[in-house]
Amino acid sequence: MDQTTPTSEVGTDRVRRAWNEHHERLWRAVLAWSGDPDVASDAVAEAFAQALRRGDEVDDVPRWVWRSAFRIAGGLLQDRRIRDGRGAAVPEGTAPAPDDLVVLLDALARLRPSDREVITLSLVGGWSSHDIAELVGSTSGAVRVRLSRARRQLRHLLEDDHG
Secondary structure, three states: OOOOOOOOHHHHHHHHHHHHHHHHHHHHHHHHHHHHHHHHHHHHHHHHHHHHHHHHHOOHHHHHHHHHHHHHHHHHHHHOOOOOOOOOOOOOOOOOHHHHHHHHHHHHHHHOOHHHHHHHHHOOOOOHHHHHHHHHHOHHHHHHHHHHHHHHHHHHHHHHHHO
8 A cells, every 4th residue: 555645635725724723832832842942843844744645534633733743752852862861952043042931841841741741732732631631542531630730740840940
């Protein structure tokens, strides 16, 4: 079987609409989760490229792309074995991030990966507990528990950094 499915105009339009609506928010969510702007850029681009290649096979492009981007980012992070265990160095020529953003990204990096995933999908991605459960392959109840735990831990970490 051919690995590439021809993409119809309708499939291309669905991916384009998803790109226009979701790519910036998805990039921020993957950045918050991974702590690495290169991983975020590569994962989001690859997720949309795969959606485009799959064409009409993808029923719900936004959900598929969000789920795929996080999986791709996870694979990239494993492959790269990031130097300091929390995030990659910011590329040269990149403007420094505001101090509050640095503190937030550092606190997010200290959360468990599963907690960091649900909190970024919720806070940055804007997804509901039900939607997150579908994206990560869990139940709504389990996601609500993880979100509660992640919020509590993030609050504690941020208070310690500023307290």
